[in-house]
Amino acid sequence: MPPTETDYWKDEERRATWDDIEVGVSRATKPVTLTLEIIQDYARAIGDLNPLYFDEEYARASRFGGLIAPPTIHVPLMFLATETTDWMRTPGTVNCGQNWYYRRPARPGDVVSLRAQALDKVFRKDRLFVIHDNVFTDAGGQVLCAGRGWTMRPR
Amino acid sequence: MTASPAEVGYEFPPVTFDVTKEMIRQYAEASYDFNPLHLDEGWMENAEFGHTQYGGVIAHGLMTYSVVGRMITDVVYPLGGWHERCEMRFTAPVRPGDTITTTGRVTHVRRLGDDVLYAAAVEARNQDGTVVEKGDAMGRVPAA
Numbered sequence: 001m002p003p004t005e006t007d008y009w010k011d012e013e014r015r016a017t018w019d020d021i022e023v024g025v026s027r028a029t030k031p032v033t034l035t036l037e038i039i040q041d042y043a044r045a046i047g048d049l050n051p052l053y054f055d056e057e058y059a060r061a062s063r064f065g066g067l068i069a070p071p072t073i074h075v076p077l078m079f080l081a082t083e084t085t086d087w088m089r090t091p092g093t094v095n096c097g098q099n100w101y102y103r104r105p106a107r108p109g110d111v112v113s114l115r116a117q118a119l120d121k122v123f124r125k126d127r128l129f130v131i132h133d134n135v136f137t138d139a140g141g142q143v144l145c146a147g148r149g150w151t152m153r154p155r
Numbered sequence: 156m157t158a159s160p161a162e163v164g165y166e167f168p169p170v171t172f173d174v175t176k177e178m179i180r181q182y183a184e185a186s187y188d189f190n191p192l193h194l195d196e197g198w199m200e201n202a203e204f205g206h207t208q209y210g211g212v213i214a215h216g217l218m219t220y221s222v223v224g225r226m227i228t229d230v231v232y233p234l235g236g237w238h239e240r241c242e243m244r245f246t247a248p249v250r251p252g253d254t255i256t257t258t259g260r261v262t263h264v265r266r267l268g269d270d271v272l273y274a275a276a277v278e279a280r281n282q283d284g285t286v287v288e289k290g291d292a293m294g295r296v297p298a299a
Contacts (some may be wrong), residue, residue, distance in 0.1 A: 045185035045222040046221040072221040079187035099242030
């Protein structure tokens with residue numbers, strides 16, 4: 001797997017709290033090279049051995065013309081595209097729901113960019129929520145997928 | 156049983172999987188989501204979220220959401236179709252030891268050019284019948 005920080009407590013003091021999170025302001029992101037390893041590790045983890053993700057000959061003969069990534073590849077892409085100081089890494093962040101629109105398949109070798117921001121924030125009773133949205137594009141600027149998540153924040 | 160997502164009433168073949176700590180760890184490594192919510196049993200025994208105590212690690216919501224995606228792409232890819240959208244609320248925690256079954260049923264269709272767009276109600280339930288995730292999915296398959 002690409003080198004990545006696995007201790008989510010590291011840098012916690014540098015992450016924005018619910019009070020600090022600024023709606024409409026972009027989160028810092030960096031481009032990610034989507035490797036075959038990332039794709040296939042993710043497909044295996046969700047029990048998906050679709051030949052479009054694993055069998056090059058099969059994929060080349062398909063209408064996709066080559067290997068592709070599963071639609072939900074945006075999950076690892078989001079963490080790979082953001083810094084350890086990103087508030088989505090705050091320990092105890094609870095995912096309340098997601099919606100994603102899939103426009104095009106991502107492919108091995110794609111250099112993927114993320115535009116991300118908090119779209120909204122609200123508290124209900126004692127619970128703190130942030131709604132965040134993300135758009136992933138390939139190197140040509142074409143949208144791969146776009147989605148939104150609701151998270152409950154511990155702080 | 157109706158044969159294709161192009162028809163209202165079509166039911167996607169359900170997918171069932173057993174949740175283990177190993178599966179959760181594998182998903183954490185593959186998704187790069189190392190939130191201790193999913194990995195640190197000791198911390199989760201006492202940590203409080205809103206007024207909820209989970210009492211132990213829980214699975215990533217996006218893990219089950221991704222299996223719903225797989226349930227759909229297993230059907231629509233061979234038909235020349237596309238899984239276009241999925242929206243789900245994560246309504247109950249998924250824990251190690253759970254057996255989760257994902258289901259989907261087409262509720263509406265509309266024609267768009269050479270394709271039929273479908274809307275499907277999708278759900279994931281655990282072994283007790285508790286709905287752990289619920290929502291809808293949209294996609295397309297070539298018209299016959």
